[in-house]
Amino acid sequence: MSSKAKVVPYVTAYDGESVSYQLTVYPHTEATDGMRLSYTDATAHDWMFGVLWHRHGLSRSGRPLWKLVNTSRQRRCMLHRLCQVCGRSAVKGGRTWWLLPEPPSVTGCGRRFTHVPPTCRWCIPKARAWCPRLSPESYVCTTRASEAYGVVADVYRPAAGRKLVVVQRAAEVPLEAFRQLEYALATQLLVGLEDLQRLNLQHADESFRSIEGEPWISG
Template sequence: MTTSTPTQLRKPYVTPYAEENLGLPLAFEWADGAPRLTYRDALPQEWMFGALWARCGTARTGKILWNLVHTLRQRRCMMRGLCRVCGESATDPDTGRVWWILPSALADGFRSPWPTAHPPTCKACVGEALASCPYLRREVPVVCTAGDYTPVAVLANLYGQDDDGRVVETRHQIPVGLGESHLLNRALATQLIVQVSDLQPVA
């Protein structure tokens, strides 16, 4: 979700709050013979798909940050097929297919797999999302269902070290494939990208 505050949309499940924004004490360490981005107090669960993930709280309190995405809740939605608005399952109980709102550019390519960082939207929340979300209105989206979805990449910031050994950002919000280990070692992942397939438009 982006741009200004919607007037009708509930506070979406994937939208973060100000008090969930945590500091990032980033550093580099040696792992398997190569430098790897880490936190100075990293926990094992903060790596997934070969990348370090952006740290954030889960309190859902404080000012809502409409123009940002909560990393952990977005990843949970993408892995479990949860709705980005209500956080409940986006799988249709009658068909077993997952409801999704995707860009209009997809209209001519339903037979091809489609990568996206946007979580599903359950059938019950589609109308509300289309009516209230500025991003979706601007994109002229297509409502469809997917038969399958598979993690293929992360959206991430890449980091390196300057001449003084300080950790510095070198690339901002770029897609990094899950097979690109040389980049995943320098990545701070913020969103999971999945490839949706077996797409069917909803009339």
């Protein structure tokens, strides 16, 4: 969303949430070559789905970084089907609502997935109005379910002296790509979209009119 928005979306990162850390490699018995990416002061909470995650604070302090998402909040929205704008449930009538700038990505086997968290139906009209990436023709849809599919991550490779070299930025890595995950630093969770149903513009507009006047709030 642009800096003109009335509310900072729940997933937006702030400059006061930066966390310093140092990456390294360390021995791991389950790793393909016996080593994997880690932090020098790693804890068990730094991993999920077999991948190391970028550290982000949760204070929501400082200046909003409008083009960046907070890693922890993005992942929380994906796992718990929360609205990326207000932080509340995006589930209505057993289905999750999504607002995407373009159609979801598709795997080789035809599975649809996205890195964009859900947007509840109450926040969709405002999001469309304020976000420069969203047009009136943006992709509104609902899903019956979603589940973790992969991560957006920076992928490294070890070099001499335990140094690390970035080989790819913002790569989309499926959770089944174990070798890549061993040297990946995840920043966003990708989820597969089950039973996706798109709302055409007429239906979407009717839904929006039916909720006109609902609160536009920060989570």
